[in-house]
Each structure stands twice: as C-alpha cells, then as structure tokens.
Amino acid sequence: MNKVILFSESTIDIPPELVAKYQIEIIPLIVNFEEETYFDGVTISPDELYKKVDEKKMLPKTAARTPLDYKEHYLKFLNQGCDVVHISLGYNFSSTYQNAFLARNELDDELKERVFLVDGKNLSSGTALLFLKAAKLRDLGKSAKEIAEEIEKIVPKVKTQFVVESLEYLHKGGRCSTSKRFLGAMFRIKPMIVVRGGRMDVGKSVFGSMKKSLNEMLKLFLRDFPKIDPEFVFITSTAADKSYRYLEEKMQELPETKQIKNLFHTEAGCVIASHCGQGTIGILYIMTEDVPENQL
Template sequence: MNKVIIMADSTCDLTQELLSSRQIELIPLYVNFGEQSYRDGVDIQTEELYQKVEELGYLPKTSAISPGDFIVRFEPYIEQGYDIVMLTIGSKLSGTYQAALVAQSNFDEGRVQIIDTQNLSSGGGLLALKACDFRDKGLSASEIKAEVDKLVPRVRSQFAIQTMEYLYKGGRCSALSMFLGSVLSIKPIIQVNNGKLDVYKKSVGKMTRALDQMLEDYYELFDKVDKDYVMITHSLADKSAAYMKEHIQNHGKLPKALLETTAGCVISTHCGKGTIGILYILTE
C-alpha cells in the first residue's frame, strides 16, 4: 500500500503549528486587489488584508485554485510513491472542488482522492484533522476518503458576524439591511447547511449575546459532539475567542482538544473583522 499525504486548501483555517505537526500540505486560494493577485496565507495575511481594504476602500475578489496549481502540487508526491487525499472548500461555495477533479483526471485512477467538505473554514479543517487520524491508523487513501465522506454531513459550523460592512461591500446584504443592522446592533449568526450559508439566528445587542447563543447550542449538543476536536475560529477577534474558551471551561464542556485558529484572507474577505465561530463534528 502506498504512503498517504493529506492536503487541504487554505480556507481550512488551520494554524501553521497544526499543519506542521499533522503533516498537512496546504494549497492556497487567491485574493485579488485589482490586477494584483496574492496567495492566501503565503503572500498576504489577515491583518494585511484589512489594512489594504482600509487603504483602498474596496474589498478584494477571491478566486479558486486552478487545475494547473493542483497538478503542480500533486505531481511530486505521486512521483515519490504517495497517494493523495485532497480536501477542498465546499463545491457550492467555490470552484476549487471542480478544479481538483480536473487535476485528478491527469493521474492514474485511485492515486488522488478528492473530498468535497461541503463546508468552509475550520469546518474543513476538522475533517482534515480526522483524515490525519485515519492516515495514522494505516488506512489507504481510498479508505480515508470513505471514512471522511461519512463525517461531512455531521460537521456543524456557525459564525457570528460582528459587522455587516463586509457583507454589504461584498453584495451579500442590502444598504437597508446594513443600516438597520448597524442601528439595532444586529449580529447575524451564519450556519453551513447542506453546503450553503444560511442565516441561522440574529442576535441583537452586544457581541457576547451572539457568542452565548452559539455556546448554548454547543452545550445542548455536547453529549453528541465528537470530543476529539472542537474549533474556535475567528477573524482577529481575540477577546471573543478568550470569552468563549473561558465559558466552555467554566461549564465543564471541554473536548480533548479545544483549538483556536485564525481565519485566513479568503474567509475574512467574506465575513469581516471580528467574526467568530465554533465548529465541531457530531457523532453518528
């Protein structure tokens, strides 16, 4: 049986420490300001993204990984005798999955396994970590894909949006919604359902109210939560992250690993500064 390499795209929002320790290869999507293109997490970091938006006054466009990018990254591992498991951002959210399938067709059947996470951010990151667990147990690439595919519909991802400015600039809410959201201090909570983003709840007032709502849902589901990994992922929302971690600890609802990660540039472009989420996998 061939050795297995786990790959993920940059929207998985895993820390460099996790990527290194779990031997996950990352392939970046792109953030484009006009004619200038940056590789997410390579040429530009989240804080730099926000600085550029403030300086230029507009949001960048994001773009998927090309089939050619995938081929260039796959080839060396195939030549070294590895089989590849590649996890991508949800196919309903980006063209990255389709591009990966095109690249897959350039290699012998079975050498490259593509997983549509049907999710984004560390929702995909959770699945990448589980893929590593299966790899470390000695499963083949095809067996890893089969096991991870079973987990895909059990991922629960939700994010509270601190400011609606980025949703408005990105064309995802109207000027009226933006105005009312600002006046009423509405904090939408976005949830991934069937691979799409839905407004799950709307919190009014302080950000902590939105955090409490997400935490209450987590506590209610805690007995059914896969305890291996729970993620708190945010876009430069350190205080909110500290609040959530302390809340979870005080309520005695700690998983084996409660991991804090920062959203990369592609995810941050669409959600804005201060966004924070809690992500986990439910048991069968």
C-alpha cells in the same frame, strides 16, 4: 502500501503547528486587489488584508487555483510514489472542487486511481476537523481509499457556526443590502452564519451586544454537547480577541468542556476573512450523527 498525502486549500484555517504535526499539504488560494495578486497566507496576511480594505475602501476578489495548478501538485506527490487524499473547500463555496476534479481527470488512468477527491461541503476549520480525523486514520495505517471513504461518512456530521459582528464586509461584498446594513447597525443585529447541507445560510439574527450573540452560540453548543464528538473542537475567529477571551472564559467555566480532548483556537485566513470581516467568531465541531439540514 503507498504513503498517503493529505491535501487541501488555505481555507482550511488550521494553525501552522497542526499543519506541521499532521503533515498536511496546503495550496494557497488567490486574493486579488485590482491589479495586485497575492497568495492567501503566503504573500498576504489577514492583518495586511484588513489594512488594504481600509485603504482602498473595497474588498478583494478571491479566486480558486486552476486545474493545471492542481494537476502539478498531484503529480509532485504521485511521482514520489505517494497516494493523495484531497479534502476540498465545499463545492458550493468555490470552484476549487470543480477545478481539482478536472485536474484529476487529466491524469493517466493509473495515476488517477491514486487521487481520492472528497467534497468537504464546508469551509474554514470545518474542513480542518475532517483533516484531523483523516490524519488519525492515516497514522493507524489506513490506505488513501479507506481514509477517503471514512471521511465521506464524517462530512455531514460537521457543525459550523459563526457570529458576524459587523455587516460591513457582507455589504461591500454584495451579500447584504444597504438598507439591511443600516438597520443592522441601528439595531445592533449580529447574524449567526451556519453551514447546512454544504451551503452557507443565516441561522438566526441576534439583537443587541456581541456578548449576547456569543451566549446564544454557547447555548446551541451546550444543546448539542451530548451528541458532540469530544476529540476535536475549534474556536475560529477573525481579529476577534475580545470575543475569543470571553468565549474561552465561559467555556472554561462549563463542566462539559472538560470532556473535550483538544480545544484549538485559530485565526481564519485571508479568503475567509475577506467575506466575513473582522470580529467574526465561531465554534466548530463534529457530531456523532448527521447534522439535520433544518437545524440551527
């Protein structure tokens, strides 16, 4: 059986030590500030991105890699005798899946059959959760085809939710009107962003302090806990140290969290951060059953 390569984009938002441990191959997406082009996590860091946004008073444009880029990466592994499982950033969030699909179709028939493309229907560490499961299956000796089939079953079970501290980046990116931003600042509105059916939506908005919003997210986590797969849980944030410390402290006080086998904290990369801004934080996990599309 051929060696299996696990492959994704930089939007996976997984800590470098886990990338190395689980041998995950990552292609960086593109961050453009007018005429300046950077590669997410390679030639620009989140801290550098925040600084540039402050200096230029504008958000960057992010871009997927081209079909040719994907084809070249696939061929690098295929020519080494490896099979590829590519779990992509969700179809509805970017053209990454479409470009990867085109790249796969440009391969010779024999090579094409060794590339297994999965729409992760998620973003950030929601995709990372799928990769950790895929790595476990690979290490159990499963083939690329078997891994892809199992991951397809897990995709609808991933629960992704973030609290956005400020509407500034959403406003600059055209996802929030000026009036909503003004009202959000006045009433200290913190939207809770959720992924439902492969799409991003506002689950609810919490009025008041960030702590109040974090407590609301913890309530939802505890509600879900009896049906949570305890193997992997992520807390993912964007320059939200204070919120992370608060969330970590509260979670350590909960008897339920002692059942979590691996609780990871990671910082979101530049592409994700450019859309939600600093101060965003979320809890991401896998359920034991499909997440209802109408559930917060």
